Amino acid sequence: MKVGELVERSGVPLPTIKYYLREGLLPAGTPTGRNQADYGPEHLRRLRLIRALIDVGGLGITAVKEVLRSVDDPRQFGHEVRGTAHYLLTRPTRADRSAPEWEQARAEVLDLIRRRGWHVYPDRPEVDQVADAVHAIRALGQDDLLTLLDRYAESAEQLAEAEVGVVMQRPDRAGTVEAVITGTVLGEAILVALRRIAQEHASSKYQ
Amino acid sequence: MKVGELVERSGVPLPTIKYYLREGLLPAGTPTGRNQADYGPEHLRRLRLIRALIDVGGLGITAVKEVLRSVDDPRQFGHEVRGTAHYLLTRPTRADRSAPEWEQARAEVLDLIRRRGWHVYPDRPEVDQVADAVHAIRALGQDDLLTLLDRYAESAEQLAEAEVGVVMQRPDRAGTVEAVITGTVLGEAILVALRRIAQEHASSKYQ
Known part of the structure; x- marks a missing residue:
């Protein structure tokens, strides 16, 4: 999907999505042209996770960034990830x-x-x-x-x-x-x- | 007790105590001279409550002020106060x-x-x-x-x-x-x- 559809389906405004992309909270989409990229369901899912942590969980952007880094780290799993996430x-x-x-x-x-x-x-x-x-x-x-x-x-x-x-x-x-x-x-x-x-x-x- | 003893027994630094007095979070002591006042156990207790709400409960100063206002309001009691405090x-x-x-x-x-x-x-x-x-x-x-x-x-x-x-x-x-x-x-x-x-x-x- 294009970024416009991502905005619509996630309810997250475009400037915020751009900020998450710059900060590495949201992985880049697949480039489809100059200044254009294609986004998949994993991007929508990630956006929903970020918003849930911030809006409902009351986490700050730094904490969210750290948590997502541990989600994305392939070396971590099972018990260890749970510990890290909690920490x-x-x-x-x-x-x-x-x-x-x-x-x-x-x-x-x-x-x-x-x-x-x-x-x-x-x-x-x-x-x-x-x-x-x-x-x-x-x-x-x-x-x-x-x-x-x-x-x-x-x-x-x-x-x-x-x-x-x-x-x-x-x-x-x-x-x-x-x-x-x-x-x-x-x-x-x-x-x-x-x-x-x-x-x-x-x-x-x-x- | 003098303010120095209040500092020592509460562990709250003098500038912070002065700030709480100015902001009305802590009631004034009984004046005993120019720039001197006497404080009682209720002041020590109040300081401990403020620090517990901020340090352990993670509340902001504005929330603490509101909560204490409801504690000090003689019109409120029982069920109503509990509701207000929760709110x-x-x-x-x-x-x-x-x-x-x-x-x-x-x-x-x-x-x-x-x-x-x-x-x-x-x-x-x-x-x-x-x-x-x-x-x-x-x-x-x-x-x-x-x-x-x-x-x-x-x-x-x-x-x-x-x-x-x-x-x-x-x-x-x-x-x-x-x-x-x-x-x-x-x-x-x-x-x-x-x-x-x-x-x-x-x-x-x-x-």
């Missing part, structure tokens, strides 16, 4: 980690992981992020919220089993990487929003 | 909602809410956000991920019941509002990070 999708935090209480919070998170029997790399950034939140909750004197930690872990585990189960039924590697990214980012958007809706329902019972 | 904490999305397929996705989300028996306001922004994600997943041809929708809702409901249950045991209104904000923002950070850690564990089984 790239991690939102940076700026929490102060110098206090001894933070170290204690991190030890509690590692203990939780051990109790659940999760075989994971202990240096992944998410471990520190959970520690940040645990530390902040305690600093606010809201320790009772921490009684929910095991419940969060249980829900996380149940969801993760189901999500990975669906993705692992995909036959192709490219599809798997894309599914991991989509599942991580869009699944998170769904979970987070549904939790807030459910909180409204749960608190309406206390009126 | 303010909603991350803005930029998804295209003009397609008829988006309307269909939204109808599915409302159907899910009805099936679960949730009594909620259908115009809350989170309903649209779930529709954004459902629509994006379908546009990417990854419909199999949508088989997880009911599981997300079930986990969301279980967590929400537990979370609201904890918060509702608090006696004081100010504490409740703060707990809602803390629980929403920091609980979300914990859930999101634990889900990713659990995904690593779940996918390690497929090696």
